[in-house]
Amino acid sequence: MSKYNFDFDPTLGENSLTKLIDRIEPNSTVLEFGPAHGRLTKYLSEQMNCEVTIVEIDDEAGNEASTFAKESFVGEDVGNIENYKWATLIDNKFDYILFADVLEHLYYPQKVLEKAKEFLKDTGAILVSIPNISHHSVIIDLIQDKFEYREIGLLDNTHIRFFTKQSFVSMIDKIPDLKISEIDATYCQVGNNEFGNSYSDLNCHLQTGLQLLEEGHVYQYIFDIRKNYDTDIVDNLKPNSNKQLTVYFADDIENLDEKNSIYIKWAGKTFSQAIDIEDSEQNIHFIRIDPIETVGVFKVNDIKIYYKNEQVASILYATNASLNIGELFVFDNTDPQIIYQISSGKVDKVEIVLEILDLNISHMTKRVCEFIQNNGTVSKLELQLKDNHINNLNEHIENLESVREQQQEQINTLNNELQLKDNHVTNLDEHIANLESVREQQQEQINTLNNEMQLKDNHVTNLDEHIANLESVREQQNEQINTLNNELQLKDNHVSNLDEHIENLESVREQQQEQINTLNNELQLKDNHVANLDEHIANLESAREQQQEQIQNLEINLVQQQDLYDKDTKALQEQIFKLTQFLHELPKNRKKIGGK
Known part of the structure; x- marks a missing residue:
């Protein structure tokens, strides 16, 4: 998995990506170099409705990012920024071109920016973020003879180029027609980053001096770069409060x-x-x-x-x-x-x-x-005189500096105007050459057209004669047309009658269809009723069979009970007989007993 594969949430605080996003208008076209896994690409596409084109050398990361892009150039071939194959395949210009922590990974960042400029709209912007190699954490390590690369951060082990603010500004100044319009930054104080060092690692003099340097707390610079920008740079940098x-x-x-x-x-x-x-x-x-x-x-x-x-x-x-x-x-x-x-x-x-x-x-x-x-x-008067002289010199220097700045602005303005005029003259020369070529082509076309015109004149004369003949034929055809129109009127009347008859038949058909639908519904109800009756009959038949089994079982039980009853009755009769016999013989037995 790539070390740059992590989620992006713009609500979690201020960072270089949120500062870049804040400069992009929704519904824009964006060319993004080095998107990695597409965390920014996804946000631009899904949340801001931007059309994003990406250039990414890593296949795995680029394929993931391409799911959020309109057009993708991925892999060692077309995704390698510095072989410029992507430049031969892209045929449109963009509102924004993004290099989010990318230029430090390139061998020739200036050349890449010069090429990318060709794909920027005149009103567009190149947005760049770069790590600040002059951060105090780096300097503290250097003073202690340390310069250790890391997996990520200011000394990422894949960084090839290193920038300070001034070195980056100087590089942009060398690119024709590009100017920095705005500078911003992200900040991280010493002790709160990947270096783990502090000002206390230095002696008191170095510590104090370093703390007082401006912008040593800048972690990343963000640059807004535009074509032919001629106003002052907007500096949003926060001074170091040390x-x-x-x-x-x-x-x-x-x-x-x-x-x-x-x-x-x-x-x-x-x-x-x-x-x-x-x-x-x-x-x-x-x-x-x-x-x-x-x-x-x-x-x-x-x-x-x-x-x-x-x-x-x-x-x-x-x-x-x-x-x-x-x-x-x-x-x-x-x-x-x-x-x-x-x-x-x-x-x-x-x-x-x-x-x-x-x-x-x-x-x-x-x-x-x-x-x-x-x-x-040295008297107070001498000091006062020196003080006055210094003040006068300072004032004169300020005036000279003001004049120099004004003259420099005029020189810059004149240079810009001269460049524009040179470009205009070049364009005019090209335009004149094109017009001369077009004029010669048009003269040839005129000669050709004159010949064609003569042929067409002859053809028109023939056509006039033909038209006269056709006019005669047309009059005859008009008479036939009138006759046919009368016949057609009769047929139209007949068709109208047929239409009325068809409408009546259609009405009858619709009524019959309604009756058929009603009968179908009734038939369906009866089918359902018959199905219910069949089910009920099946249930009754099943109950009847169960009752028949019960009757058979009762008959068997009845026979068995009858046998028992017969046996019991016979035994009872025998006992009654014996009892009767006993009772009958009882008086005799009493007499015998009494006689004794």
């Missing part, structure tokens, strides 16, 4: 510890949140903000402290930043701290807006920080 900001608050700077702290997980490059302090009646003169647990360059855009909806005055009291210029903080340690002093001593809410500018501190930045720290001649 960053932790901590706020400490206390009356004394020495008491800024874990007992009085709030931890907040955050994602992305910018943190913007209002933080409520529950025990608002305690005295708070110091607030410490630890934006993240790693080195980095941060910009504190805004910090506001409130008590009962009134803003409270605060000042920057201290920081362990290597460099602090205005809102900019540069930390070269893994425990960044920014401490503010509160004048009123009462706080119930803190609003913080900060952004990460960089998480990699170069050696040059470190040297600059060390120089500034060690050089006591």
Whole structure:
């Protein structure tokens, strides 16, 4: 049994297949590559009424999937994606082309996509899901010198190609007329997948740095790819929420510890949140903000402290930043701290807006920080001037970047227009050549038609004469027709009379049929009655025979009883006789006894 043979239930949660299905309209035409046993094919066909064509190299899996497909190309010959025999057999275009976890199993995925593009409608989409080789679980293993294939998952032992998001985007950029319109993903945090590793397998520096990388929690990427797409890519990716900001608050700077702290997980490059302090009646003169647990360059855009909806005055009291210029903080340690002093001593809410500018501190930045720290001649004015210069440079860079982006968009637009015009010119050249060929063919047809026209003119003259003769014949035939029409009218009248007679006969026949049906019903009833009588007679005959046997048995018993009665009567008579004789002799016997 194939290791990819498992059921698909879209109600059991979000996965790559459900995200692909959400992009497919019902009643569409779909070309599905590598359907395995057809779990997605079945759903598209039966639940969404789609017409699905499949290409599957595995015979057993493909034959099962083909039961749900309109057209199937299965086996080593026509089902091998990279020998392209399927491309010579498919003669239509599709609304959607699916590669659900398939491209990583191919040697030349770019070439396959280029060929598949030919079978995509202009308004259609190629939908792709791929595993993310830059998932943090893979990186943790690599750092530990591990790279072990598995039966399924990110390192499936049948994977030939590996993709990151950027490597896949770069591959699509090389395919003419194809553009990514939308990016989505499925997610799985470290420790919740087949690798069984964790961030704690690394030292604290690697662990912290890796946790802060974006998209390391992406398990699979889903791409929506379209023809000649010229708008911005829709990015649905969720940032990794591994960053932790901590706020400490206390009356004394020495008491800024874990007992009085709030931890907040955050994602992305910018943190913007209002933080409520529950025990608002305690005295708070110091607030410490630890934006993240790693080195980095941060910009504190805004910090506001409130008590009962009134803003409270605060000042920057201290920081362990290597460099602090205005809102900019540069930390070269893994425990960044920014401490503010509160004048009123009462706080119930803190609003913080900060952004990460960089998480990699170069050696040059470190040297600059060390120089500034060690050089006591650097004044606040010099720092302010540098700060202003940096701001001006940043603004100029932003303007240049904006102009560059606009120019790039114009270049892209012009390139697209030029490509369209080149295509149009090529099409026009082909069209003109075709028209010239058609014109020559039409001229030959015109000459032929002129000759045919002359012949037809002669034929028409002959036909006119023939028509005149036919007209004379027609008049004679009209007279005959009138005569025949009169005869026909008489016959029609006769037929009408016959029809009426037939209707009467039909009515009589129907009445007779009803009588026959009635008689048949009565006959059936009588047949049933006779059958019942026959059955009753048979029962009576059986009873009579039983009674006859009983009579014979009674007669035998009667004879036997008569014999017994005769014997008993004879014996009784003998006893009566003896008794009579005894009684008769009794007086004599008494006298004899008395005499004695």
